[in-house]
Amino acid sequence: MEGPLVRCVDVHKRFGRLEVLRGVSLDVARGEVVVLIGASGSGKTTLLRCINHLETVDRGRIYVDGELVGYREDHDGRVRADREPEVARKRAAIGMVFQRFNLFPHLTALGNVIVGPMHVKKMPRRRAEEVGQALLAKVGLGAKVNAYPGQLSGGQQQRVAIARALAMGPKLMLFDEPTSALDPELVGEVLEVMKSLAREGMTMIVVTHEMGFAREVADRVIFMDEGVILEEGTAEHFFQSPTHPRTQAFLSKIL
Amino acid sequence: MLPFLAFQFEADAVWEFLFNEQIVDGAWMTLKVAVISQVIGITLGVVFALMRLSKNPLFSGFANFYIWFIRGTPALIQLFFLKFGIPSMIGDPDIAREFTFFRAAIIAFGINEGAYMSEIVRAGILSVESGQMDAAKSVGMTYLQAMRRIVFPQAMRVMLPPTGNEFIAMLKNTSLASAIGLVELLRATRQIYARNFLIMELLVVASIWYLAMTTVFSILQAELERAMAVGERERPETLFSRVLAIIGGRRGI
Numbered sequence: 001m002e003g004p005l006v007r008c009v010d011v012h013k014r015f016g017r018l019e020v021l022r023g024v025s026l027d028v029a030r031g032e033v034v035v036l037i038g039a040s041g042s043g044k045t046t047l048l049r050c051i052n053h054l055e056t057v058d059r060g061r062i063y064v065d066g067e068l069v070g071y072r073e074d075h076d077g078r079v080r081a082d083r084e085p086e087v088a089r090k091r092a093a094i095g096m097v098f099q100r101f102n103l104f105p106h107l108t109a110l111g112n113v114i115v116g117p118m119h120v121k122k123m124p125r126r127r128a129e130e131v132g133q134a135l136l137a138k139v140g141l142g143a144k145v146n147a148y149p150g151q152l153s154g155g156q157q158q159r160v161a162i163a164r165a166l167a168m169g170p171k172l173m174l175f176d177e178p179t180s181a182l183d184p185e186l187v188g189e190v191l192e193v194m195k196s197l198a199r200e201g202m203t204m205i206v207v208t209h210e211m212g213f214a215r216e217v218a219d220r221v222i223f224m225d226e227g228v229i230l231e232e233g234t235a236e237h238f239f240q241s242p243t244h245p246r247t248q249a250f251l252s253k254i255l
Numbered sequence: 256m257l258p259f260l261a262f263q264f265e266a267d268a269v270w271e272f273l274f275n276e277q278i279v280d281g282a283w284m285t286l287k288v289a290v291i292s293q294v295i296g297i298t299l300g301v302v303f304a305l306m307r308l309s310k311n312p313l314f315s316g317f318a319n320f321y322i323w324f325i326r327g328t329p330a331l332i333q334l335f336f337l338k339f340g341i342p343s344m345i346g347d348p349d350i351a352r353e354f355t356f357f358r359a360a361i362i363a364f365g366i367n368e369g370a371y372m373s374e375i376v377r378a379g380i381l382s383v384e385s386g387q388m389d390a391a392k393s394v395g396m397t398y399l400q401a402m403r404r405i406v407f408p409q410a411m412r413v414m415l416p417p418t419g420n421e422f423i424a425m426l427k428n429t430s431l432a433s434a435i436g437l438v439e440l441l442r443a444t445r446q447i448y449a450r451n452f453l454i455m456e457l458l459v460v461a462s463i464w465y466l467a468m469t470t471v472f473s474i475l476q477a478e479l480e481r482a483m484a485v486g487e488r489e490r491p492e493t494l495f496s497r498v499l500a501i502i503g504g505r506r507g508i
Contacts, residue, residue, distance in 0.1 A: 102389060105409065161390075
């Protein structure tokens with residue numbers, strides 16, 4: 001299928017009186033890696049959560065692979081909320097990695113990875129375990145298959161979380177500040193996994209302040225401020241000649 | 256000078272009646288009613304907790320009403336409703352006859368327990384971080400799948416201690432059913448002392464049975480809590496785990 005994998009058109013979102021997204025439009029091509037930066041409260045995380053419908057959208061539309069997420073368009077062109085199984089089906093194709101890992105503490109590393117394939121994709125346990133073991137080996141945790149999240153370091157937990165998302169065979173991966181809850185010495189191992197994923201051609205939207213990562217793998221960097229996209233360009237552009245004063249002010253703080 | 260007190264307590268009678276057939280049958284009935292009522296209560300508790308957490312005002316409104324009504328009226332009145340009130344309302348004697356002592360008791364206790372359990376279940380669900388639901392949804396689970404596979408197993412750990420409390424209270428509260436004529440432990444006791452006047456002795460017998468049952472379930476609860484502490488660095492020690500550790504030579508006393 002042609003066209004961008006992700007298409008956000010004039011997305012608005014408010015929490016009570018707080019307008020978090022004020023008209024965001026963004027296309028992400030297949031295989032593209034987009035890094036979202038911006039101060040806290042700028043709407044990056046909310047945009048990410050809207051893309052897999054963990055948040056509803058107040059106005060505007062979000063398409064992933066040509067399908068509206070969380071909504072359907074009727075013949076008369078009106079947009080209605082999807083029924084829950086439909087929402088779940090669309091979400092299953094979108095992987096998400098959270099800042100605080102959100103691993104399931106009552107399941108082992110392997111259990112975390114196979115719970116989706118087994119109960120959502122109805123994959124037989126044996127097959128799911130094969131897939132899960134291969135994915136854990138891929139993120140460098142082949143030896144930690146039976147460890148519980150509480151027995152793993154932050155970096156290891158986040159890698160399990162990446163494997164969990166990959167187990168569903170997603171078209172798109174969303175990363176919400178995947179390294180900001182980690183001790184500095186553990187950031188590298190997570191970024192390595194993400195880089196190899198990017199090199200394999202995975203479409204990724206990454207909220208992060210790791211500009212080194214952006215420079216190495218991002219096709220595009222987007223700066224968000226107060227619920228809108230203020231500036232976009234390559235990582236180099238942001239290093240050398242950010243145009244907007246707010247972008248300059250933000251970068252001077254994080255670089 | 257203190258007046259002369261003539262205590263009369265036949266300790267032998269306690270032994271004599273401890274395993275009396277009527278008493279054992281009564282204790283068995285108490286246990287049966289308590290376990291079945293608790294199972295009904297837990298089931299209703301889960302349903303009503305989910306209804307209360309629902310965004311649909313019809314569901315949450317109904318759940319709120321149920322909890323308000325049940326917690327606000329005495330369990331004894333609820334028993335009377337089931338055994339006498341509702342059957343008298345129904346004209347048909349054949350249907351009224353279906354409201355046996357036993358059925359009335361488990362329905363009344365089950366519905367009563369459901370109101371308390373629903374609050375325990377709700378607290379358990381709320382104790383699970385919202386990120387767990389997000390993560391479950393992000394792998395494509397529906398709300399009910401996420402509840403069953405991810406949220407409930409974690410909520411159970413929080414729910415278990417108060418549920419243990421509830422069950423122990425339930426074991427004792429079944430004695431209320433003696434008032435509608437169910438021959439459980441207390442009524443069996445009273446039937447016997449009405450004949451032989453060994454009132455204190457038989458009340459001691461009944462107490463020993465209640466204590467024995469609550470003790471067994473307290474131990475079971477501790478074991479269950481240990482079994483559920485999976486994935487934790489330190490699992491709570493229990494009576495059995497300590498005994499096993501000593502037998503296995505893991506450490507001394």
